Amino acid sequence: MMDSKPQLTIWGRANSVNVQKVLWCLAELDLPYQRIDAGMQFGKNDQPDYLAMNPNGRVPTLVDGDYVLWESNSVMRYLCMAYGQGAPLYPQAPKARAAVDRWLDWTLSTLQPVDRPVFWGLVRTPPDKRDMVQLQKDADAEGAVWRVVEAQLAGRRFIEGDHFTIADIALGAFARRWLGVEGVTKPKLPNLERWFGEIAGRPAFVRFIAPPMS
Structure with missing residues (x-):
C-alpha cells in the first residue's frame, strides 16, 4: 500500500x-x-x-x-x-475487474465519439450557428449507443451489479451530458433514467458533474 x-x-x-x-x-x-x-x-x-x-x-x-x-x-x-484499499469502486476479482474495464474502454471507443458532436453542437456552439438537421442525426446515433447501456441496466442497480464502480463514473459523466442537452429528440430509456437518478444523488456527482454544462 x-x-x-x-x-x-x-x-x-x-x-x-x-x-x-x-x-x-x-x-x-x-x-x-x-x-x-x-x-x-x-x-x-x-x-x-x-x-x-x-x-x-x-x-x-x-x-x-x-x-x-x-x-x-x-x-x-x-x-x-x-x-482504494480494496474499495468496490474497482473490484479485485479478475472477472469483475474485466467487466468494469470493458465499460471504460467502451466509453472511449464507442460512446465518446458519438457524444462529442452532440455536446459541442448544443452546448459549445451558439444557437445561430447550429445545424439542427445534422444535430438530430448525431443525436440519433448517440441514442442508439445509449440503448446498449439501457439493456445492460435491466435488472441491475448499477452498471455491473449491486456495487457502484468507476464504470458508473465513466458512463455517468457522459450520461449527464446526454440527458442534459436540449433541442433534439431522444429515445425514452427508463433504465438509464432510473440509474442516473440514483447516481445523481451522490455528493461527488452534485459537486462535480451536476453544475451547468459549458
Missing part, C-alpha cells in the same frame, strides 16, 4: 468531462488533492512544461509525487489500485 496521504495534483479545467471523471473518483475515495486549471480558455496545456508531462497536450494529467499519468480512465484505475 502506498502513502495513505498522497500529494496529488490534477491539471485540467473543471468543465472537461474527462477531468470530471477523475474529480468524481477522487471524491469517492476521499483523497485530498489540488487542481490547476488548464485547457481551453486557461491555456497551459500547450506550454513546454505541460507537454513534458503530457505530450498529447490534453487534460487531465495526474501528478503523484514524481509520478505522472495521463488518460482519465487510467488515472481512475491507478487511484483505486494505489489508494
Whole structure:
C-alpha cells in the first residue's frame, strides 16, 4: 500500500468531462488533492512544461509525487489500485475487474465519439450557428449507443451489479451530458433514467458533474 496521504495534483479545467471523471473518483475515495486549471480558455496545456508531462497536450494529467499519468480512465484505475484499499469502486476479482474495464474502454471507443458532436453542437456552439438537421442525426446515433447501456441496466442497480464502480463514473459523466442537452429528440430509456437518478444523488456527482454544462 502506498502513502495513505498522497500529494496529488490534477491539471485540467473543471468543465472537461474527462477531468470530471477523475474529480468524481477522487471524491469517492476521499483523497485530498489540488487542481490547476488548464485547457481551453486557461491555456497551459500547450506550454513546454505541460507537454513534458503530457505530450498529447490534453487534460487531465495526474501528478503523484514524481509520478505522472495521463488518460482519465487510467488515472481512475491507478487511484483505486494505489489508494482504494480494496474499495468496490474497482473490484479485485479478475472477472469483475474485466467487466468494469470493458465499460471504460467502451466509453472511449464507442460512446465518446458519438457524444462529442452532440455536446459541442448544443452546448459549445451558439444557437445561430447550429445545424439542427445534422444535430438530430448525431443525436440519433448517440441514442442508439445509449440503448446498449439501457439493456445492460435491466435488472441491475448499477452498471455491473449491486456495487457502484468507476464504470458508473465513466458512463455517468457522459450520461449527464446526454440527458442534459436540449433541442433534439431522444429515445425514452427508463433504465438509464432510473440509474442516473440514483447516481445523481451522490455528493461527488452534485459537486462535480451536476453544475451547468459549458
